Amino acid sequence: MARRILVVDDSRVQRKILASQIARSGHRVTEAGSGEEALEICRREAPDVVISDWMMPGMSGLDFCKALRELEFDGYIYFILLTSKTETAEVALGLDIGADDFLTKPVSGDELRARIAAGERILRVERELKDKNRLLKTTLDQLQSLYDSIDRDLIEARKLQQSxxxxxxxxxxxxxxxxxxxxxxxxxxxxxxxxxxxxxxxxxxxxxxxxxxxxxxxxxxxxxxxxxxxxxxxxxxxxxxxxxxxxxxxxxxxxxxxxxxxxxxxxxxxxxxxxxxxxxxxxxxxxxxxxxxxxxxxxxxxxxxxxxxxxxxxxxxxxxxxxxxxxxxxxxxxxxxxxxxxxxxxxxxxxxxxxxxxxxxxxxxxxxxxxxxxxxxxxxxxxxxxxxxxxxxxxxxxxxxxxx
Missing domain, CATH: 3.60.40.10 (PPM-type phosphatase domain)
Known part of the structure; x- marks a missing residue:
């Protein structure tokens, strides 16, 4: 299934390299040169996956991730941070902010596609759960309507019994x-x-x-x-x-x-x-x-x-x-x-x-x-x-x- 993937990097060359590698898997790729631009794109049409550089002028990838998580979307957006940071504390901070995965630069095409595939599995499960929750809500609404009808009948039955x-x-x-x-x-x-x-x-x-x-x-x-x-x-x-x-x-x-x-x-x-x-x-x-x-x-x-x-x-x-x-x-x-x-x-x-x-x-x-x-x-x-x-x-x- 083709996914909408947003690549965010202040380096045009780096964006083109990533976009080319992702497109080979049949996904639709959108590019943004900054966190601010990426937020505007997300507001217009939410992507399925975001791949963002950590270090960018203005809004960093971490700030962009935090701002993205504060917005409301119909579905979940899987967020991958590109970084040269390897310290445990830095990685923990990214996860705490809302990132789902990390890729270390320079990025290997095979590893990039594998991480996207992992994200797809998460999104597939999330979508299945969402569909099941929607079905469950519909069923519960129907049951509630049936219960309300029975409850009204029982209230009337109690009046008749008291009579x-x-x-x-x-x-x-x-x-x-x-x-x-x-x-x-x-x-x-x-x-x-x-x-x-x-x-x-x-x-x-x-x-x-x-x-x-x-x-x-x-x-x-x-x-x-x-x-x-x-x-x-x-x-x-x-x-x-x-x-x-x-x-x-x-x-x-x-x-x-x-x-x-x-x-x-x-x-x-x-x-x-x-x-x-x-x-x-x-x-x-x-x-x-x-x-x-x-x-x-x-x-x-x-x-x-x-x-x-x-x-x-x-x-x-x-x-x-x-x-x-x-x-x-x-x-x-x-x-x-x-x-x-x-x-x-x-x-x-x-x-x-x-x-x-x-x-x-x-x-x-x-x-x-x-x-x-x-x-x-x-x-x-x-x-x-x-x-x-x-x-x-x-x-x-x-x-x-x-x-x-």
Whole structure:
């Protein structure tokens, strides 16, 4: 490949000799009689290689090299200094200024062509790297555009997911239900909700789908339809009885969901569930725990009780059996269902909050109710974790005022 080579020397004879030797290799040669003239030529059309004498009146070859390196060009210019200097310090100074190679006068034609060939290899690598960088930049720009598009979609998806929890609080007369949902990313796999079974009974649930991201979010959207209070005919927890609806026992509900996930959804995604059916008249609660963190009852005295024995997650084991947990709520008692994003929240040293840590936080918040309790709990959790949560955080709080 023919290169543009600039020869700079105050000696016209020396320039002609060098130009003649270079031209035999098929390169295009331009001549300059001084460093100042060479700079003007470089500004008009940048050469690929510069061969410059060191000792010249006015601007020396070293000064010319320094001035050249301060200019901006699209590509790299390979710079060879011609010199009679052999001292190590002088050569080091030239390299430090920006020279790439040296030739000692008088110049041998073979050595000159060999040094130019070496420079060509450097320029070829530089050009290949530049092309690859250009391709890489184009690819990164395309990826960034794609990421921005996905990011916008995920932001909208988060809004839609948040809309699945339409009510964060409702009073049922002698009992209140408060919900908390805080995804760790754009979209998550947690879902909480409640629905009315009858005038005196409600269902409250907490769900945690395995994994994070779009797959988990799609599963929560499907499950929201299965546990919807707005579409009782689609709610799997409800059974039509004449003109109204009754409740499917909690253990049967967990078994039904398990069969649907394994036989119909056919996905590797599974979820954990805590579902409670609350009798508003008596305070009697029937629950199922399917791999979910232990439900908590906090008595009016502030005492905390953990319920359940764990159980299998939904969608993992064929023909899994689930047991019903029963507990009595009295006036001032509350039931707390939450995802493991709370108990597994780490502090800055990586230590998890754990069940006992959560009991301590609930004890500190015992004097607050409803949303004030949830906000206080989250403030305590933020202080513990430093505000960073690797997993979604969700909870459902049922506060019982007592029999009417």
């Amino acid at each position: 699945l929890v339409r009510e964060r609080f409702r009073s049922f007369g002698n009992a209140d239900v408060t919900l908390l949902l805080r995804p760790s990313g754009h979209v998550g796999g947690d879902l909480v909700g409640f629905f009315q079974i009858s005038a005196s009974r409600i269902g409250v649930f907490s769900i945690d789908v395995s994994g994070h991201g779009i797959t988990s979010a799609l599963m929560t959207a499907r499950l929201a339809g299965f546990m919807s209070g707005n579409s009782p005919e689609q709610n799997l927890a409800l059974l039509q009885t004449g003109a109204g609806y009754g409740a499917r026992p909690p253990d049967e509900l967990a078994g039904l969901l398990n069969r649907i996930v394994l036989s119909e959804m056919k996905t590797e995604t599974y979820f954990t569930l805590a579902y409670a059916e609350v009798d508003l008249a008596t305070g009697q609660v029937s629950m199922v725990q399917a791999g979910h963190p232990h439900p908590i009852v906090q008595r009016a005295s502030g005492k905390v009780e953990f319920l359940g024995r764990g159980g299998f997650p939904i969608g993992l084991v064929d023909d899994a059996r689930y047991e019903v947990i029963k507990v009595q709520l009295d006036a001032g008692d509350r039931l707390f269902l939450m995802s493991d994003g709370i108990t597994e929240a780490p502090d800055p040293d990586g230590r998890e909050l754990g069940a006992e840590g959560l009991a301590g936080l609930m004890h500190q918040c015992r004097g607050r109710q409803g949303d004030a309790f949830m906000q206080s709990l989250m403030m305590q959790l933020d202080a513990f974790s430093g505000g960073e949560f690797p997993d979604d955080v969700s909870a459902a709080l049922i506060e019982f005022r007592g029999r009417p």
